[in-house]
Amino acid sequence: MTDSAREIEVKYRVEDPESLLHELHARGATFSAPVRQDDQAYAANGWKYGQSKLGATFARLRTEDGRHVFCVKKPLANELACQEHETEVLRRDEMHEAILAMGFYPTVRIAKTRRTARLGPMLLCLDEVDGLGAFFEIETMIGGDRPAEQVQQELDRFARSLGVVLHRSTETYDSLVRSALAVGA
Template structure:
Protein backbone atom coordinates (compact mmCIF):
# COMPACT_ATOMS: atom_id res chain seq x y z
CA UNK A 1 0.00 0.00 0.00
CA UNK A 2 1.06 3.55 -0.57
CA UNK A 3 -0.44 6.96 0.05
CA UNK A 4 -1.60 9.08 -2.86
CA UNK A 5 -2.81 12.63 -2.45
CA UNK A 6 -3.88 15.70 -4.36
CA UNK A 7 -3.53 19.18 -2.89
CA UNK A 8 -5.23 22.47 -3.70
CA UNK A 9 -4.82 26.09 -2.69
CA UNK A 10 -8.17 27.33 -1.40
CA UNK A 11 -9.23 30.89 -2.22
CA UNK A 12 -12.73 30.75 -0.69
CA UNK A 13 -12.76 28.61 2.44
CA UNK A 14 -16.43 29.40 3.18
CA UNK A 15 -17.52 28.08 -0.24
CA UNK A 16 -15.37 24.97 0.19
CA UNK A 17 -16.79 24.25 3.64
CA UNK A 18 -20.34 24.65 2.32
CA UNK A 19 -19.64 22.26 -0.57
CA UNK A 20 -18.06 19.68 1.74
CA UNK A 21 -21.01 19.90 4.13
CA UNK A 22 -23.41 19.42 1.20
CA UNK A 23 -21.49 16.21 0.36
CA UNK A 24 -21.78 14.94 3.93
CA UNK A 25 -18.18 15.64 4.96
CA UNK A 26 -17.85 16.41 8.68
CA UNK A 27 -14.56 18.00 9.69
CA UNK A 28 -12.88 17.65 13.08
CA UNK A 29 -11.94 20.56 15.26
CA UNK A 30 -8.64 22.14 14.27
CA UNK A 31 -5.43 20.79 15.80
CA UNK A 32 -2.00 22.41 15.67
CA UNK A 33 0.72 20.39 13.95
CA UNK A 34 4.38 21.32 14.25
CA UNK A 35 6.39 19.45 11.62
CA UNK A 36 10.13 19.39 11.08
CA UNK A 37 11.02 18.08 7.62
CA UNK A 38 14.27 16.23 6.89
CA UNK A 39 16.07 15.26 3.69
CA UNK A 40 19.13 13.09 3.07
CA UNK A 41 22.26 15.22 3.50
CA UNK A 42 23.27 14.81 -0.15
CA UNK A 43 19.85 15.90 -1.47
CA UNK A 44 19.13 19.58 -2.38
CA UNK A 45 15.97 21.43 -3.39
CA UNK A 46 15.64 21.29 -7.15
CA UNK A 47 16.79 17.65 -7.29
CA UNK A 48 14.25 14.91 -8.00
CA UNK A 49 12.43 13.50 -4.99
CA UNK A 50 11.45 10.24 -6.75
CA UNK A 51 12.88 7.25 -4.90
CA UNK A 52 14.47 9.41 -2.17
CA UNK A 53 13.42 8.85 1.47
CA UNK A 54 12.31 11.96 3.39
CA UNK A 55 11.54 12.10 7.09
CA UNK A 56 9.27 14.17 9.28
CA UNK A 57 8.89 14.69 13.00
CA UNK A 58 5.42 15.93 13.91
CA UNK A 59 4.18 17.08 17.29
CA UNK A 60 0.43 17.25 17.81
CA UNK A 61 -1.29 17.45 21.19
CA UNK A 62 1.96 16.50 22.97
CA UNK A 63 2.35 13.35 20.85
CA UNK A 64 5.33 12.90 18.51
CA UNK A 65 5.06 11.04 15.18
CA UNK A 66 8.01 9.95 13.06
CA UNK A 67 7.23 9.48 9.38
CA UNK A 68 9.32 8.41 6.39
CA UNK A 69 7.95 8.93 2.88
CA UNK A 70 9.56 7.79 -0.36
CA UNK A 71 7.96 9.29 -3.49
CA UNK A 72 7.15 6.67 -6.12
CA UNK A 73 5.30 8.27 -9.07
CA UNK A 74 5.67 11.91 -7.95
CA UNK A 75 5.93 13.94 -4.74
CA UNK A 76 2.30 13.18 -3.85
CA UNK A 77 2.40 9.39 -4.36
CA UNK A 78 4.59 7.84 -1.67
CA UNK A 79 5.42 4.70 0.21
CA UNK A 80 4.93 5.76 3.82
CA UNK A 81 5.85 4.42 7.25
CA UNK A 82 4.83 6.12 10.48
CA UNK A 83 5.17 5.46 14.20
CA UNK A 84 4.85 7.24 17.52
CA UNK A 85 8.13 8.21 19.21
CA UNK A 86 8.57 9.00 22.89
CA UNK A 87 11.23 11.71 22.60
CA UNK A 88 11.29 14.17 19.69
CA UNK A 89 14.78 15.49 20.49
CA UNK A 90 16.29 11.99 20.64
CA UNK A 91 14.61 11.10 17.32
CA UNK A 92 15.97 14.34 15.83
CA UNK A 93 19.46 13.31 16.97
CA UNK A 94 19.00 9.83 15.49
CA UNK A 95 17.91 11.31 12.13
CA UNK A 96 20.94 13.60 12.00
CA UNK A 97 23.19 10.66 12.92
CA UNK A 98 21.62 8.62 10.08
CA UNK A 99 22.55 11.34 7.56
CA UNK A 100 19.37 13.40 7.40
CA UNK A 101 19.42 17.20 7.48
CA UNK A 102 16.58 19.37 8.83
CA UNK A 103 15.10 21.41 5.96
CA UNK A 104 12.02 23.48 6.91
CA UNK A 105 9.56 23.69 9.76
CA UNK A 106 5.87 23.52 8.81
CA UNK A 107 3.29 24.75 11.30
CA UNK A 108 -0.37 24.39 10.49
CA UNK A 109 -3.87 24.13 11.88
CA UNK A 110 -5.48 20.97 10.46
CA UNK A 111 -9.07 19.79 10.31
CA UNK A 112 -9.71 16.25 9.06
CA UNK A 113 -12.64 14.25 7.77
CA UNK A 114 -13.69 11.30 5.63
CA UNK A 115 -15.34 11.56 2.24
CA UNK A 116 -16.42 8.06 1.39
CA UNK A 117 -13.24 6.03 0.97
CA UNK A 118 -10.85 8.98 1.08
CA UNK A 119 -9.36 11.15 3.82
CA UNK A 120 -9.61 14.90 3.62
CA UNK A 121 -7.48 17.55 5.38
CA UNK A 122 -8.18 21.26 5.49
CA UNK A 123 -4.91 23.00 6.41
CA UNK A 124 -4.15 26.59 7.36
CA UNK A 125 -0.38 26.64 6.87
CA UNK A 126 1.60 29.48 8.47
CA UNK A 127 3.26 31.54 5.75
CA UNK A 128 1.35 29.84 2.91
CA UNK A 129 -2.43 30.04 3.36
CA UNK A 130 -5.26 27.53 3.22
CA UNK A 131 -5.14 24.20 1.41
CA UNK A 132 -7.28 21.11 1.04
CA UNK A 133 -5.72 17.67 0.60
CA UNK A 134 -7.54 14.51 -0.42
CA UNK A 135 -5.71 11.23 0.24
CA UNK A 136 -6.27 7.58 -0.58
CA UNK A 137 -4.34 4.40 0.12
CA UNK A 138 -3.78 2.29 -2.97
CA UNK A 139 -2.17 -1.05 -3.69
CA UNK A 140 1.26 -1.20 -5.27
CA UNK A 141 -0.29 -2.52 -8.49
CA UNK A 142 -2.35 0.67 -9.00
CA UNK A 143 -0.82 3.73 -10.67
CA UNK A 144 -0.40 6.69 -8.35
CA UNK A 145 -1.05 9.06 -11.23
CA UNK A 146 -4.31 7.30 -12.13
CA UNK A 147 -5.43 7.47 -8.50
CA UNK A 148 -4.56 11.18 -8.41
CA UNK A 149 -6.69 11.83 -11.49
CA UNK A 150 -9.59 10.02 -9.79
CA UNK A 151 -9.12 12.13 -6.66
CA UNK A 152 -8.86 15.30 -8.76
CA UNK A 153 -12.24 14.49 -10.34
CA UNK A 154 -13.72 14.08 -6.88
CA UNK A 155 -12.44 17.50 -5.75
CA UNK A 156 -13.57 19.16 -9.00
CA UNK A 157 -17.07 17.71 -8.44
CA UNK A 158 -17.43 20.08 -5.47
CA UNK A 159 -17.86 22.97 -7.91
CA UNK A 160 -15.63 25.39 -5.98
CA UNK A 161 -12.63 27.25 -7.33
CA UNK A 162 -9.38 25.65 -6.15
CA UNK A 163 -5.88 25.60 -7.63
CA UNK A 164 -4.12 22.24 -7.81
CA UNK A 165 -0.65 22.26 -6.27
CA UNK A 166 1.91 19.58 -7.08
CA UNK A 167 4.52 20.61 -4.52
CA UNK A 168 4.71 19.51 -0.89
CA UNK A 169 4.42 22.08 1.91
CA UNK A 170 8.18 21.98 2.51
CA UNK A 171 8.89 22.82 -1.14
CA UNK A 172 6.26 25.58 -1.13
CA UNK A 173 7.70 27.12 2.04
CA UNK A 174 11.22 26.88 0.65
CA UNK A 175 10.13 28.62 -2.60
CA UNK A 176 8.33 31.34 -0.63
CA UNK A 177 11.42 31.97 1.52
CA UNK A 178 13.70 32.08 -1.54
CA UNK A 179 11.39 34.55 -3.30
CA UNK A 180 11.04 36.80 -0.22
Protein backbone atom coordinates in the same frame (compact mmCIF):
# COMPACT_ATOMS: atom_id res chain seq x y z
CA MET B 1 0.58 -0.54 6.58
CA THR B 2 2.00 -3.18 4.27
CA ASP B 3 5.06 -2.64 2.13
CA SER B 4 2.89 -2.38 -0.99
CA ALA B 5 0.54 0.30 0.40
CA ARG B 6 1.07 3.79 -0.93
CA GLU B 7 -0.28 7.17 0.09
CA ILE B 8 -1.66 8.99 -2.94
CA GLU B 9 -2.77 12.60 -2.66
CA VAL B 10 -3.75 15.73 -4.52
CA LYS B 11 -3.30 19.25 -3.14
CA TYR B 12 -4.95 22.58 -3.90
CA ARG B 13 -4.66 26.21 -2.87
CA VAL B 14 -8.07 27.32 -1.64
CA GLU B 15 -9.47 30.83 -2.13
CA ASP B 16 -12.62 30.38 -0.03
CA PRO B 17 -12.24 27.73 2.69
CA GLU B 18 -15.77 28.31 4.04
CA SER B 19 -17.36 27.55 0.65
CA LEU B 20 -15.25 24.41 0.42
CA LEU B 21 -16.34 23.29 3.90
CA HIS B 22 -19.97 23.94 2.97
CA GLU B 23 -19.73 21.81 -0.19
CA LEU B 24 -17.94 18.98 1.61
CA HIS B 25 -20.46 19.05 4.46
CA ALA B 26 -23.25 18.75 1.86
CA ARG B 27 -21.52 15.54 0.67
CA GLY B 28 -21.47 14.10 4.18
CA ALA B 29 -18.04 15.16 5.44
CA THR B 30 -17.85 16.16 9.10
CA PHE B 31 -14.60 17.93 9.92
CA SER B 32 -12.65 17.68 13.15
CA ALA B 33 -11.86 20.61 15.35
CA PRO B 34 -8.71 22.44 14.21
CA VAL B 35 -5.40 21.03 15.50
CA ARG B 36 -2.00 22.64 15.37
CA GLN B 37 0.79 20.67 13.66
CA ASP B 38 4.49 21.48 13.94
CA ASP B 39 6.45 19.58 11.30
CA GLN B 40 10.20 19.43 10.83
CA ALA B 41 11.08 18.09 7.38
CA TYR B 42 14.34 16.25 6.68
CA ALA B 43 16.17 15.15 3.54
CA ALA B 44 18.86 12.50 3.18
CA ASN B 45 22.42 13.83 3.20
CA GLY B 46 23.44 14.43 -0.41
CA TRP B 47 19.96 15.42 -1.63
CA LYS B 48 19.37 19.12 -2.38
CA TYR B 49 16.37 21.16 -3.50
CA GLY B 50 16.27 21.24 -7.27
CA GLN B 51 17.05 17.52 -7.53
CA SER B 52 14.31 15.02 -8.25
CA LYS B 53 12.50 13.68 -5.20
CA LEU B 54 11.54 10.45 -6.97
CA GLY B 55 13.06 7.45 -5.25
CA ALA B 56 14.70 9.61 -2.55
CA THR B 57 13.82 9.08 1.11
CA PHE B 58 12.56 11.94 3.27
CA ALA B 59 11.62 12.11 6.93
CA ARG B 60 9.23 14.21 8.98
CA LEU B 61 8.89 14.74 12.70
CA ARG B 62 5.44 16.06 13.64
CA THR B 63 4.11 17.27 16.96
CA GLU B 64 0.35 17.55 17.40
CA ASP B 65 -1.36 17.97 20.77
CA GLY B 66 1.80 16.85 22.62
CA ARG B 67 2.06 13.68 20.51
CA HIS B 68 5.15 13.14 18.31
CA VAL B 69 5.03 11.16 15.07
CA PHE B 70 8.02 10.12 12.97
CA CYS B 71 7.32 9.50 9.29
CA VAL B 72 9.45 8.36 6.36
CA LYS B 73 8.23 8.95 2.81
CA LYS B 74 9.65 7.81 -0.50
CA PRO B 75 8.08 9.43 -3.58
CA LEU B 76 7.46 6.81 -6.26
CA ALA B 77 5.42 8.01 -9.27
CA ASN B 78 5.55 11.72 -8.28
CA GLU B 79 6.02 13.86 -5.16
CA LEU B 80 2.46 13.23 -3.97
CA ALA B 81 2.49 9.45 -4.47
CA CYS B 82 4.65 7.92 -1.76
CA GLN B 83 5.48 4.77 0.08
CA GLU B 84 5.01 5.87 3.68
CA HIS B 85 5.82 4.50 7.14
CA GLU B 86 5.06 6.28 10.39
CA THR B 87 5.06 5.64 14.10
CA GLU B 88 4.58 7.54 17.30
CA VAL B 89 7.70 8.40 19.29
CA LEU B 90 8.01 9.45 22.92
CA ARG B 91 10.59 12.24 22.79
CA ARG B 92 10.86 14.67 19.90
CA ASP B 93 14.34 15.91 20.81
CA GLU B 94 15.78 12.39 20.97
CA MET B 95 14.09 11.42 17.69
CA HIS B 96 15.53 14.55 16.05
CA GLU B 97 19.03 13.45 17.07
CA ALA B 98 18.34 9.90 15.83
CA ILE B 99 17.19 11.25 12.44
CA LEU B 100 20.42 13.24 12.14
CA ALA B 101 22.41 10.12 13.08
CA MET B 102 20.59 8.18 10.33
CA GLY B 103 22.04 10.53 7.71
CA PHE B 104 19.30 13.14 7.31
CA TYR B 105 19.49 16.91 7.68
CA PRO B 106 16.68 19.35 8.58
CA THR B 107 15.26 21.29 5.64
CA VAL B 108 12.28 23.46 6.64
CA ARG B 109 9.80 23.75 9.49
CA ILE B 110 6.13 23.69 8.50
CA ALA B 111 3.52 24.96 10.94
CA LYS B 112 -0.14 24.60 10.13
CA THR B 113 -3.62 24.31 11.54
CA ARG B 114 -5.42 21.24 10.15
CA ARG B 115 -9.00 20.04 10.10
CA THR B 116 -9.74 16.53 8.79
CA ALA B 117 -12.71 14.46 7.68
CA ARG B 118 -13.22 11.00 6.21
CA LEU B 119 -15.39 10.50 3.16
CA GLY B 120 -15.33 6.91 1.97
CA PRO B 121 -11.69 5.92 1.40
CA MET B 122 -10.59 9.57 1.28
CA LEU B 123 -8.98 11.58 4.06
CA LEU B 124 -9.83 15.23 3.52
CA CYS B 125 -7.51 17.84 5.04
CA LEU B 126 -8.16 21.57 5.18
CA ASP B 127 -4.92 23.26 6.19
CA GLU B 128 -4.01 26.84 7.06
CA VAL B 129 -0.25 26.80 6.49
CA ASP B 130 1.74 29.59 8.15
CA GLY B 131 3.12 31.89 5.46
CA LEU B 132 1.27 30.12 2.61
CA GLY B 133 -2.47 30.29 3.24
CA ALA B 134 -5.28 27.76 2.89
CA PHE B 135 -4.81 24.36 1.23
CA PHE B 136 -7.04 21.36 0.64
CA GLU B 137 -5.56 17.86 0.44
CA ILE B 138 -7.29 14.65 -0.50
CA GLU B 139 -5.38 11.51 0.48
CA THR B 140 -6.05 7.82 0.04
CA MET B 141 -4.08 4.67 0.70
CA ILE B 142 -3.87 2.09 -2.08
CA GLY B 143 -2.22 -1.27 -2.51
CA GLY B 144 -1.31 -3.26 -5.57
CA ASP B 145 -0.09 -2.01 -8.90
CA ARG B 146 -2.74 0.60 -9.66
CA PRO B 147 -1.02 3.63 -11.23
CA ALA B 148 -0.79 6.62 -8.89
CA GLU B 149 -1.64 9.03 -11.70
CA GLN B 150 -4.95 7.21 -12.27
CA VAL B 151 -5.85 7.54 -8.58
CA GLN B 152 -4.82 11.21 -8.61
CA GLN B 153 -7.07 11.83 -11.64
CA GLU B 154 -10.01 10.30 -9.74
CA LEU B 155 -9.28 12.41 -6.66
CA ASP B 156 -8.98 15.50 -8.87
CA ARG B 157 -12.36 14.76 -10.49
CA PHE B 158 -13.91 14.63 -7.02
CA ALA B 159 -12.27 17.94 -6.06
CA ARG B 160 -13.43 19.61 -9.28
CA SER B 161 -16.98 18.30 -8.74
CA LEU B 162 -17.24 20.45 -5.61
CA GLY B 163 -17.66 23.58 -7.73
CA VAL B 164 -15.34 25.81 -5.68
CA VAL B 165 -12.24 27.62 -6.91
CA LEU B 166 -9.21 25.39 -6.33
CA HIS B 167 -5.68 25.78 -7.72
CA ARG B 168 -3.90 22.43 -7.98
CA SER B 169 -0.34 22.16 -6.70
CA THR B 170 2.01 19.26 -7.38
CA GLU B 171 4.53 20.37 -4.75
CA THR B 172 4.86 19.22 -1.15
CA TYR B 173 4.54 21.68 1.74
CA ASP B 174 8.29 21.64 2.37
CA SER B 175 8.98 22.79 -1.22
CA LEU B 176 6.23 25.43 -1.05
CA VAL B 177 7.48 26.78 2.31
CA ARG B 178 11.08 26.81 1.09
CA SER B 179 10.06 28.75 -2.05
CA ALA B 180 8.06 31.24 0.02
CA LEU B 181 11.01 31.76 2.38
CA ALA B 182 13.37 32.31 -0.59
CA VAL B 183 11.05 34.96 -2.07
CA GLY B 184 10.74 36.70 1.30
CA ALA B 185 14.52 36.72 1.89
